Amino acid sequence: DDFNTEAMLLMLDYGIFFEFVPLEEMTKDNPQAIPLEGVVTGVNYALLITTNGGLWRYSIGDTIKFTSTDPYRIIVSGRTKQFINAFGEELMVENAEFGIREANISSGAVINDYTVAPVFFSANGYGAHEWFIEFEKEPEDIAAYIIDLDNALKQSNSDYEAKRKFDIAMSLPVVHVLPSGTFYKWMRSRSKLGGQNKVPRLSSERLFAESLLEMLNANQPD
Numbered sequence: 001d002d003f004n005t006e007a008m009l010l011m012l013d014y015g016i017f018f019e020f021v022p023l024e025e026m027t028k029d030n031p032q033a034i035p036l037e038g039v040v041t042g043v044n045y046a047l048l049i050t051t052n053g054g055l056w057r058y059s060i061g062d063t064i065k066f067t068s069t070d071p072y073r074i075i076v077s078g079r080t081k082q083f084i085n086a087f088g089e090e091l092m093v094e095n096a097e098f099g100i101r102e103a104n105i106s107s108g109a110v111i112n113d114y115t116v117a118p119v120f121f122s123a124n125g126y127g128a129h130e131w132f133i134e135f136e137k138e139p140e141d142i143a144a145y146i147i148d149l150d151n152a153l154k155q156s157n158s159d160y161e162a163k164r165k166f167d168i169a170m171s172l173p174v175v176h177v178l179p180s181g182t183f184y185k186w187m188r189s190r191s192k193l194g195g196q197n198k199v200p201r202l203s204s205e206r207l208f209a210e211s212l213l214e215m216l217n218a219n220q221p222d
Contacts, residue, residue, distance in 0.1 A: 113199045114199075
């Protein structure tokens with residue numbers, strides 16, 4: 001209703017009852033939903049809808065954030081299955097996209113695709129995020145690219161910034177530069193080619209990461 005903002009007005013008079021599940025509740029056995037009057041701005045919520053047409057607490061699969069509560073305005077921040085909260089950082093797709101964009105601008109790099117997974121705590125090191133990036137144009141200095149990416153993620157996500165402070169909970173991102181065509185081959189190996197299938201951006205599990213690492217290791221020369 002307002003072309004001066006990317007936020008959308010939440011329509012409340014169309015026979016839809018809205019509920020909102022905070023992101024940190026999503027991994028719990030009995031997540032608690034919040035009614036509209038309990039929402040606050042800047043928090044990522046999974047959106048549930050109940051309609052007079054028969055839907056009952058249906059999860060649309062998107063996460064949203066309120067930019068305003070008077071009136072209620074929202075932006076779509078990601079997908080309910082595509083976020084990383086392994087260390088309390090609540091990294092969303094919008095944060096990852098911002099980080100990639102800023103790092104690309106700083107370095108002149110161009111990417112084709114990427115995916116991210118957590119590296120969990122171990123006896124030998126801190127937790128971190130592991131990035132798999134296929135570049136169309138690689139940055140000249142990958143170490144500088146990683147620092148730019150990390151700083152942009154801190155800028156866009158205060159929870160990530162807190163976990164990265166003094167490297168207490170998380171260390172710098174780990175970045176794998178993938179050969180051209182890797183994601184195409186990977187998607188084909190999973191029978192996921194076609195317009196309805198997209199490379200998963202974020203995952204709190206390591207299933208995709210381990211599959212990519214296995215493919216990369218299999219293609220290494222003897």
